[in-house]
Amino acid sequence: MAGHLIAVDWGTTNRRVYLLDEGGQVLATARDDRGIKAMPRSGYLSETASLRQRYGDLPIILAGMVGSARGWIEVPYLPCPIGLGELAAGLSWVEPGRTAIVPGLAHPDGDVMRGEEVQFLGAHASGLTTGGGLLCQPGTHCKWARLEQGRIGQFSTAMTGELFALLKSHSLLAEFLIGAVSDDQSFRDGVQDGLSGRLPRDLFRVRAAALLGHRTVSQSASFVSGLLIGHDVGGVGFDQGEQVSIIADPELGGLYASAVRIAGGKSQIIDSQAVFVSGIAQLWKARRS
Amino acid sequence: MAGHLIAVDWGTTNRRVYLLDEGGQVLATARDDRGIKAMPRSGYLSETASLRQRYGDLPIILAGMVGSARGWIEVPYLPCPIGLGELAAGLSWVEPGRTAIVPGLAHPDGDVMRGEEVQFLGAHASGLTTGGGLLCQPGTHCKWARLEQGRIGQFSTAMTGELFALLKSHSLLAEFLIGAVSDDQSFRDGVQDGLSGRLPRDLFRVRAAALLGHRTVSQSASFVSGLLIGHDVGGVGFDQGEQVSIIADPELGGLYASAVRIAGGKSQIIDSQAVFVSGIAQLWKARRS
Numbered sequence: 001m002a003g004h005l006i007a008v009d010w011g012t013t014n015r016r017v018y019l020l021d022e023g024g025q026v027l028a029t030a031r032d033d034r035g036i037k038a039m040p041r042s043g044y045l046s047e048t049a050s051l052r053q054r055y056g057d058l059p060i061i062l063a064g065m066v067g068s069a070r071g072w073i074e075v076p077y078l079p080c081p082i083g084l085g086e087l088a089a090g091l092s093w094v095e096p097g098r099t100a101i102v103p104g105l106a107h108p109d110g111d112v113m114r115g116e117e118v119q120f121l122g123a124h125a126s127g128l129t130t131g132g133g134l135l136c137q138p139g140t141h142c143k144w145a146r147l148e149q150g151r152i153g154q155f156s157t158a159m160t161g162e163l164f165a166l167l168k169s170h171s172l173l174a175e176f177l178i179g180a181v182s183d184d185q186s187f188r189d190g191v192q193d194g195l196s197g198r199l200p201r202d203l204f205r206v207r208a209a210a211l212l213g214h215r216t217v218s219q220s221a222s223f224v225s226g227l228l229i230g231h232d233v234g235g236v237g238f239d240q241g242e243q244v245s246i247i248a249d250p251e252l253g254g255l256y257a258s259a260v261r262i263a264g265g266k267s268q269i270i271d272s273q274a275v276f277v278s279g280i281a282q283l284w285k286a287r288r289s
Numbered sequence: 290m291a292g293h294l295i296a297v298d299w300g301t302t303n304r305r306v307y308l309l310d311e312g313g314q315v316l317a318t319a320r321d322d323r324g325i326k327a328m329p330r331s332g333y334l335s336e337t338a339s340l341r342q343r344y345g346d347l348p349i350i351l352a353g354m355v356g357s358a359r360g361w362i363e364v365p366y367l368p369c370p371i372g373l374g375e376l377a378a379g380l381s382w383v384e385p386g387r388t389a390i391v392p393g394l395a396h397p398d399g400d401v402m403r404g405e406e407v408q409f410l411g412a413h414a415s416g417l418t419t420g421g422g423l424l425c426q427p428g429t430h431c432k433w434a435r436l437e438q439g440r441i442g443q444f445s446t447a448m449t450g451e452l453f454a455l456l457k458s459h460s461l462l463a464e465f466l467i468g469a470v471s472d473d474q475s476f477r478d479g480v481q482d483g484l485s486g487r488l489p490r491d492l493f494r495v496r497a498a499a500l501l502g503h504r505t506v507s508q509s510a511s512f513v514s515g516l517l518i519g520h521d522v523g524g525v526g527f528d529q530g531e532q533v534s535i536i537a538d539p540e541l542g543g544l545y546a547s548a549v550r551i552a553g554g555k556s557q558i559i560d561s562q563a564v565f566v567s568g569i570a571q572l573w574k575a576r577r578s
Contacts, residue, residue: 007569016562024570029562061573063565084568088575100576119536119561122568128559129534134527137536137561138518138545141461144525158521159461164514166455172430172448173492176499179507183547186508187515191548194519199488203462210465218468219475225453226476229427230483232447236433238423245418247408247426256427258472259480270417272408272426273305273318276352279373279411280296281313284350286377287389 003027003056009115010066011035019055028055036071044072048099063102064115067092077106077212083151084121111156111208116143124150140165141204157208158200202227225255233259240264247272292316292345298404299355300324308344317344325360333361337388352391353404356381366395366501372440373410400445400497405432413439429454430493446497447489491516514544522548529553536561 004022008015013035019028039047048060067075075092082105091100104114116137123129124147133147140162145155168177181187206224209215215223233256238244244260244267246253253269260267293311297304302324308317328336337349356364364381371394380389393403405426412418413436422436429451434444457466470476495513498504504512522545527533533549533556535542542558549556 005570005573007566007573009565016565018566018569020566020570020573024566024573026566059573061569063569084571085575088573091576118568119564120568122564122566122571123534123536123559125571126564126567128564128567129557134525134531135534135536136525136545136549136556138541139537142521156525158524160517160521162461164517166459167492167513168510170455170459172451173495173509173513176495176506176509177513179505179510181511181514181544183543184508184511186504186511187544188547188551190512190515190517191519191522191551193491194488194516194521195523195552199483200517200521200524202482203456206462206465215475216468217465219473220462220465221457221468222470222473222475223479224456224462224466225470226479227483228449228453228479228489230480232431232449232483232489233480234484235447235489236423236425236445242423245412245424247412247424248428252427254472255470255476256425258477260425262477262480263484267425268418270412275408275411275415275417276298276305277296277307277309277313277315277411278415278417279407279409280307280350280352281294281309282373282411282414284294284296284309284348284377286374287380 067101356390
């Protein structure tokens with residue numbers, strides 16, 4: 001059977017190429033590390049030429065980060081809800097009828113995707129989703145989407161995988177994260193503990209908010225600091241109106257005081273050197289040996 | 290007034306030395322970067338000798354990570370609740386009456402501290418805490434403690450600061466975290482969003498659990514993966530019994546399926562390449578140009 005279409009799932013780090021026949025069956029597939037990070041912007045034209053040399057003089061359709069500001073051509077996000085037809089109508093043509101880039105999606109709540117929209121809509125189109133309309137794509141950035149009558153409605157992203165990688169590579173926990181991951185009791189204990197939170201999701205939305213212009217880059221550090229301190233304070237569980245003594249310098253202490261206030265508590269900031277000295281002096285007085 | 294005691298708050302990265310008089314007043318203080326990371330184990334004896342050379346032939350009391358496995362001598366954690374008297378009784382004497390290390394504390398819920406116990410008990414002893422018994426020490430690892438009649442009862446740690454540093458240095462968010470942090474609207478928005486979570490705390494407990502023998506190092510990766518995926522799944526908010534379609538390889542998909550099940554949902558795992566191909570084929574069919 002002859003090739004009909006070359007499709008490329010072109011991500012940040014990797015690229016997967018498919019040669020499809022007219023019925024959508026895969027005739028050939030190849031994966032390499034020529035993700036957009038490895039590509040100069042001037043290199044895409046020769047890359048598509050080389051794909052045609054290899055697979056035949058066929059139309060090429062590209063999805064993923066290739067359509068981002070760091071890719072070949074920045075293709076504006078399309079709004080949700082959106083179905084296959086609307087996405088197809090929004091294809092960005094590099095060469096009309098010959099080479100197209102699939103646009104990414106933006107959600108008004110402040111989230112974006114590039115590439116996953118193809119899988120989500122494909123899951124519905126293929127009939128592989130026998131259940132409800134909630135879909136999940138785990139990975140570095142885990143994507144969740146809710147399909148409504150075959151169209152992508154709500155979606156959100158959590159940087160779960162990246163957070164894990166960060167913790168594994170760079171954090172205090174690194175030395176504790178050397179074991180293999182499996183669906184064992186430890187894993188389930190972790191799930192149980194984790195169910196009430198949502199930090200990974202909130203973190204990802206920082207990037208989306210900056211990309212979508214909801215928040216400037218210069219505001220992001222404040223926001224993330226507030227996010228983390230809010231999670232911190234929110235997890236403590238103090239009573240409304242209760243007083244918190246914050247042992248810190250005025251700057252960091254002030255941030256915590258603000259968070260405590262927002263959470264319904266009161267606070268005072270106490271100088272840490274003063275209380276250390278006081279403690280050590282009392283301790284010395286109380287010594288036995 | 291003559292020096293009476295040399296006190297050292299000896300942390301991982303930094304060290305602060307205080308020369309105190311008999312009334313607990315500070316006569317001199319100095320801070321340097323000779324934290325335990327910069328110290329060979331054999332160097333502590335000459336360090337204390339050099340402190341005496343500088344400040345007088347006085348007793349020396351050391352608090353903080355100097356009493357950890359990576360410090361001078363590993364001093365076992367003492368249990369909570371604990372007050373100043375009990376902590377003083379538990380001082381670990383390197384040289385009786387001359388050189389002592391303050392023990393750290395362990396909480397049965399699975400948390401540890403070394404050094405902060407001095408500040409917390411000092412805050413109470415000094416009368417500087419005019420409010421209730423809940424205390425907070427923000428920083429790389431934010432410590433919260435609840436004092437009960439002057440004794441440290443509950444305490445917990447969140448790796449809030451470290452998480453922020455990780456995100457700032459190594460994450461996808463790094464480029465968005467270049468602004469200064471202040472108590473502005475962005476910060477407050479972040480607090481508001483963060484209030485319902487507790488991930489930073491859960492993460493820190495991974496280390497404490499390993500240190501306290503509640504979980505082996507080889508189980509930690511599983512636990513953290515479960516924790517992050519649990520936060521992820523818990524933040525999505527699907528209905529009980531609802532079906533989730535997970536587009537993933539069987540390994541990662543299986544972990545998500547397990548988490549969805551624990552959260553009260555059902556799931557199926559769908560091959561991501563199959564749905565990509567299906568989606569791209571449908572998209573091509575639906576094209577307009």
